[in-house]
Every structure is written in C-alpha cells, then in structure tokens.
Amino acid sequence: HSPLYNLLYSAWLSLVPSFSAMPSYKLTYFPVRARAEVARQLFYLAGVPFEDVRVPHADWPALKPKTPFGQMPLLEVDGKPLPQSYAINRYLAKEFGFAGKSPFEAAWVDAIADQFKDYNIELRPLFLVLMGFAQGDKDQLLKDVGIPARDKFFGILEKLAKDNGNNGHFVGSSLTWADLLIADHVKTVSIHLPSFLDGFPTVLDTVKKIESTPKLKEWIEKRPDTKF
Amino acid sequence: NMKVHYKLTYFYIRGRGEPIRMLFHLAGVQFEDKRLQLEDWPKLKNSTPFGSLPMLEFDNQQLGQSQAITRYLATRFGLSGRTPMEEAQVDALADCIVDFLNAIDEFHLVAVGLVSGSKGELYERVFTPAKDKLLMIMKKQLKKNGSGWLVGNSITSVDLHLGCCVEQMMDESGKDGGEILKGFEEIREHQRKVFSHPRIVPYIENRPYSPF
Numbered sequence: 001h002s003p004l005y006n007l008l009y010s011a012w013l014s015l016v017p018s019f020s021a022m023p024s025y026k027l028t029y030f031p032v033r034a035r036a037e038v039a040r041q042l043f044y045l046a047g048v049p050f051e052d053v054r055v056p057h058a059d060w061p062a063l064k065p066k067t068p069f070g071q072m073p074l075l076e077v078d079g080k081p082l083p084q085s086y087a088i089n090r091y092l093a094k095e096f097g098f099a100g101k102s103p104f105e106a107a108w109v110d111a112i113a114d115q116f117k118d119y120n121i122e123l124r125p126l127f128l129v130l131m132g133f134a135q136g137d138k139d140q141l142l143k144d145v146g147i148p149a150r151d152k153f154f155g156i157l158e159k160l161a162k163d164n165g166n167n168g169h170f171v172g173s174s175l176t177w178a179d180l181l182i183a184d185h186v187k188t189v190s191i192h193l194p195s196f197l198d199g200f201p202t203v204l205d206t207v208k209k210i211e212s213t214p215k216l217k218e219w220i221e222k223r224p225d226t227k228f
Numbered sequence: 229n230m231k232v233h234y235k236l237t238y239f240y241i242r243g244r245g246e247p248i249r250m251l252f253h254l255a256g257v258q259f260e261d262k263r264l265q266l267e268d269w270p271k272l273k274n275s276t277p278f279g280s281l282p283m284l285e286f287d288n289q290q291l292g293q294s295q296a297i298t299r300y301l302a303t304r305f306g307l308s309g310r311t312p313m314e315e316a317q318v319d320a321l322a323d324c325i326v327d328f329l330n331a332i333d334e335f336h337l338v339a340v341g342l343v344s345g346s347k348g349e350l351y352e353r354v355f356t357p358a359k360d361k362l363l364m365i366m367k368k369q370l371k372k373n374g375s376g377w378l379v380g381n382s383i384t385s386v387d388l389h390l391g392c393c394v395e396q397m398m399d400e401s402g403k404d405g406g407e408i409l410k411g412f413e414e415i416r417e418h419q420r421k422v423f424s425h426p427r428i429v430p431y432i433e434n435r436p437y438s439p440f
Binding site: 068069070077080082083084086087088090091094095103104106107108110111114115117121152156 | 289292293304369
C-alpha cells in the first residue's frame, strides 16, 4: 500500500479506537439455553458483538475432539479457546462489569453460582426425566429429589434476597452473572413445573426485576425460543 | 498490607479443604486452620452461609464454597494467573477437577465408609472412566503449556488442586500411583513438583494425619 493509503488508514483507525481494540468472540454450544445462555446474555447486555454458534446434536461428535475438554460451551477470544461455562461466564462478566463491585462481592457471586451448581447435580435425576432424556417416575423423583434440593437451595436464595432488601439482586446492588444464572433457571422451571417455586416469593420477585432490565428484556424477546 | 486474620474451618480431613490450606502455606500467609470433629458440626451448621464447609471468615465476614474461597485468596496472593485469560484457564481446569469429584461421588461415599457398597465394582464402573477423563485433560494441558505447571510459567492454585486430587485418588482407591497414573507420567511429575515445593514440604511433613 502507498504511504498515503497507510496514513489515511491509521487516521481512520485512530478515530475508532474501540473498533481496533475489541477482540473477536465466538461462542459455540447446542441450540438450547442451558449452559450458554448466561454468556449470550452478557454479550447482549454489554452491547458486544459475538458469533452465536449453535451446533445441531448430530454435528457434535465430529467437533468434540477439536475442543480442549471434549465439551461445550466453548468460548473463543481472538481464536484462543476457553472451555467450562462458569469460567466463560466469569471471564466475560469481569470484562463487561457484571461480576460484582468488589473482590468480596465477586467471591459471593462465585459462591452462589457454585451452590447453584451443587443444587443442579442433586436435581439431575428429576431434570433428566422432565426433559425426556431418561425414563422414570416423575412424581417419586419430585418427592425424593426435587423438593429437598429446592427447599435447601431456594431457602438460601430467599434469605439472601430478603437480607439484600429485595433490591432485585441476589448479591450487592448491581446486576451480576449469578442473577442471570438464577433467573434463567427459574424461567426453565416455570415451563416444566409451574408452581414449583411458589413458596419463594422474594426470589420470584427478584427474578421479575432481573428480567425487566431493558437490554435483557430485549434479548429474551428476540432469542430463539427453547424449552431449556 | 493490613494484617487480616483469616480463619478457615473444615473437617478433620484433607478433602475439599486441603488445597486451600496449602494455598495459605504457599503464599506464606498465616491463618487459623480450624479442623472440626464431625460431632461438633451440627452446632455450627446453621451459622454458615450455605450449611456446608469449608468456610472462610475474616473481618466479620463469611464466605462459603471451596472454589469461591480458593479464587478469592489466590487472587489476593497473586497465585491465580497473571492475565484475565490465564485466570479463566485456572478456573476452567479447577472446574474440571470439581466435575471429576462430583462424577465419582457414588464411589467416594463407599470408599470413605459413609455408605455401604461394592467398592471394587464402583472403582471399575465409576472411578476409572472419570479419572481417565480428567487426567487426559490435565496431561493435554501440561504438554500444551510446557512449563511444568498447568497455566503460565509459575505455580497457581489449580496446581495445588490437582496435586491434592491425585493424592486423594490414591488414598480412596487404595491403589498406588503405578496403577492410577499409568500412562500419565506428566501427572506423576507434576504432583512430585507440587509436593516438593519448598513451602509445601514443611506443611506436608507437619500436618495432622488423615486417611483422606
């Protein structure tokens, strides 16, 4: 290129610094919300463009060996891979300002997310039957597995929300990825077990407030509709 | 730096508390290493954030969940990775270890005597595939990273985590490294490296004994 071209090009680049500094992001997952939804929401809330790759189940076996851990979701930042949904969520939340306003707050966000992970593991046998991935007695599983897990975890959340002054967040006073994680789960639960969380009104109120965040409301309306 | 009084409460075992204890020793930071006998747990349970241990207390605040505690302290101590991407890689690898521990839960409960069952059958069906999956990921990462540590050029919290996990694998299965780490020479070398760190050696030599 001519020196004049290079000069004009650098002048143009200097006018749009954020354009040249922004990494390229690609998020790869199945065509469901589940473990990629929080990351998608974080991009949308931050107004950061990303490639939202949704892999049909039949195409996954061919892709699997090419991923670091043989699992999805997978984030790529300028082509550099990052697996594990919570590592992805936390990385993006820190970049975009949704990880809590202090180190201790960020640690509590992590702690709630990990408690949610534990709850999901307890719930798994019921979840598999509800989603149609396994056969089983739904009512027995609800009684033996679902209700105890729910009461333990949502009992914690109800208290956290109340202690936080029912301000629309589970930790602190700003939107965090823990808020998004819980809200998306409550959405899924409301589809499959409508009255399951009626005993936790402060939690439900908090989720309503989270979902009314303007950009999030917009995303929820435009995203592909999925059962989970 | 303000002198913070840290108190870590966990049971009188290594389990999910040991990597955190090692982190304090690695960083050279003093802490109260509270080890609870099982019979004292019911009294304490309701005053913990999530009804579980480990729990970290300092400055009249409490924090639960082992990974949240590890990450908070490792970040304070400069042992969590040197860039945002390295920090995220440390998180991702630690989450794989947690996934492994959750996957072997059925085996773990029998191995530590909390539940009765066929340990041999669970070792083959539950433990071995999960162990191979985790160690394959770790081996791949060690080879890719090339420094002898899992992430970056220096020791991080996830190196401690893997070292403790490998020790736990041997203790709970009753098998030695020869069987558990067969085909995973890089992991054997990594564990040796972690456990021979000058700040870890005195801790290991002096810590109370526990079977797991």
